[in-house]
Amino acid sequence: MVMDFSQIRRNEHLPARIASQIGREISDGRIAPGEKLPTEHILAKTFGVSRSVVREAIAQLRNEGLVETRQGVGAFATDFEHRQSIRIEQGNLADHASFQSLFQLRLPLEIEAAGLAAVNHTAEDLVKLDEALEQMTGGEKWTEKGVLADLAFHRQIAASTHNEYFLLFLGFIAERIHLAINTAREAAVLTEIVEVTIAEHVAIRDALASRDPIRAREAMRHHLHGAASRLDLQLKVY
Amino acid sequence: MVMDFSQIRRNEHLPARIASQIGREISDGRIAPGEKLPTEHILAKTFGVSRSVVREAIAQLRNEGLVETRQGVGAFATDFEHRQSIRIEQGNLADHASFQSLFQLRLPLEIEAAGLAAVNHTAEDLVKLDEALEQMTGGEKWTEKGVLADLAFHRQIAASTHNEYFLLFLGFIAERIHLAINTAREAAVLTEIVEVTIAEHVAIRDALASRDPIRAREAMRHHLHGAASRLDLQLKVY
DNA sequence: TATTGTACGGTTGTCTGATAACCTTATATG
DNA sequence: CATATAAGGTTATCAGACAACCGTACAATA
Known part of the structure; x- marks a missing residue:
């Protein structure tokens, strides 16, 4: 036939x-x-x-x-310098170097966001942050739901800056990164060290709650560098 | 009717x-x-x-x-998990608060870029950087051409990180900001303090050339805060 | 009963042709 | 020479039609 x-x-x-x-x-x-x-x-x-x-x-x-x-x-x-939108083809992130580059970009944004959130967050923000944290620590430790909670946590921090663009850009970037991780099935690695990850999140949350931007930034920096090394990334740092 | x-x-x-x-x-x-x-x-x-x-x-x-x-x-x-692009309506930036928010986002990215560029730049990068600087200091001080040179300078720093995403995002953000400034005709204000601006750019360039990331970051931070205050922005800082 | 086939209405995809709005160029007019 | 006008071409929008496709309801069949 x-x-x-x-x-x-x-x-x-x-x-x-x-x-x-x-x-x-x-x-x-x-x-x-x-x-x-x-x-x-x-x-x-x-x-x-x-x-x-x-x-x-x-x-x-x-x-x-x-x-x-x-x-x-x-x-x-037109020449490509003034385009009205940013777009990342998901396929690009399959490349390890490219993935690492995006993570490197995320770093200063998340750190700055933590600092701003420490200063600007409201009571409601903190409640939502704790809800996300709750879902991470809850029963089924690192299922799909746990990953989503992790995303929600970082997203809520971005929202707590009360700067629309931090939410827009960080939400976008974090989403790409998590998607790339999921498709690469590297999530399995994370299962074992989930306690460490949660502890880092709690540290960020506490620094935020005490409205200490310096400590919040430091906690976020520590968390991201930890996550990076767990993902086998080599980030520039000085 | x-x-x-x-x-x-x-x-x-x-x-x-x-x-x-x-x-x-x-x-x-x-x-x-x-x-x-x-x-x-x-x-x-x-x-x-x-x-x-x-x-x-x-x-x-x-x-x-x-x-x-x-x-x-x-x-x-679609749920925004698979949104493939970021878009900023130019009209949004007419609002002063929104403009300020975008500038606040730009801050940590530029600073980090300066640090990375200090470490990663090549000889060619430095040449291009100097060319942009040349155009700023040249005869007609702050015409449209000078503004473009300013843009090119920052763009070249982003390129010197050799991280495609820094170039992509910073190029995009800086472009939006400069466009918003131009349409708001605030460029006139800049005319008078052009010497200061150029001096700041030179400081960044020198720090970069000496491959000192700390100094590069500090120079960039100083420059952006200066630019912000000239634009009558009040940025959070700690 | 459970499965399969089929007809039907609704929605998006594509086509065709026409008119309006607009720009560039050439020509006429003073 | 300078200005106004006409002409032609191009994109923007409109209107209506048919094709491709989907989901559902319902009949037919085993």
Whole structure:
């Protein structure tokens, strides 16, 4: 029996495919920055799709900051310096060096966040922090739920800074890191040293509660360096 | 004659506005994660625009990872675990508090970057750094070109860490900040104290060149706090 | 009863064609 | 020469249609 997979594989979002194709033209420099793209009509003809699809593709590129469109003029390739959003492909973090780099970035942010949270947190913040801590210490020690509680703990610290951007960036970064860890199945390693981890979290919490930014920063630094060494990361430090 | 302002005002880029409006519904939790959005037809009716515009808006949200669409079923708000990107609406930074928050976030990143750059930079990095510095000190002191050189200087420091994420995040943040400053026309204030700023930059450069991370961090911290006070920001510090 | 097949309504995906808004360029006009 | 106007091209938006696909309800079958 012969199956025709080329027919079945026809799917996977037409505009996205065309967008990445045009995007590659730009990234590879075949369309120089500032240069005008072909008109929508021409692109539609070239790819053999309708103008709607081309428009959606271009809209996506514009959203990523790769092109700018001017009504009545055309679409132009921009250079990649001013894009409107940050994006991390999950695949990138499979690489150990890349993962380590992201962790290195997280370090100063978490430390600073701990310091700010120590100063800015409210009573409600502390309650939520304790709830997350509760879930970590509770019965089933390091299940999926425990990992989520760990995430929630750090997220709550970011929220306790009352700085929207710390929450936005740290939430994003921590999420990527935890996801990368999970897919790498390194969580197994963590099971054994869970007591240590919890103790470090408690130390952070206590420093926060006593509104001591210096101690909070130090506790967070200690925790992250511990976590890093457990993950076999070699972070620069001085 | 009655005008319906609840409908979208249509002076510029309709889909982007609708996207951010729907996006806010999701971010603020009025549409719960996993919940289904109204159909495109209904959304089109609600906003008083055509389905094409709604589709482009949803495409944008999907690109940002806030919604997922399934053909024949509908569009769903994703739980923010798989949000693939960070985005900052430029309008948000018009608010002084928000601008200050972003600057506060930038602080620890720049400082850490300075420390890492002091350790990791290569000879070429230093050359590029000096080129940026050259453009700042050159003839026309604080024109648009000078501002760009300032940006390039900080960008080069981020690059000198040889950590892709520092470059990605700091480049992004610094860009937003400089844009916000420019649109607020606060650049005029900077004109007078340009000598101070340049001196601070030189101090950073020298610390970097001598591969002294502690001094580099301190120089960067001093510079940013100086810049902050010039911008009338009140940053938390301890 | 339990499983499978099928028809149906609803939703997103794509196509087509038209009109509006806008920009650039060329031409006419004084 | 400078300015106004017309023309043509391009993107933005609109409207309506059909295709592809999904979930469900219900009938058919074993």
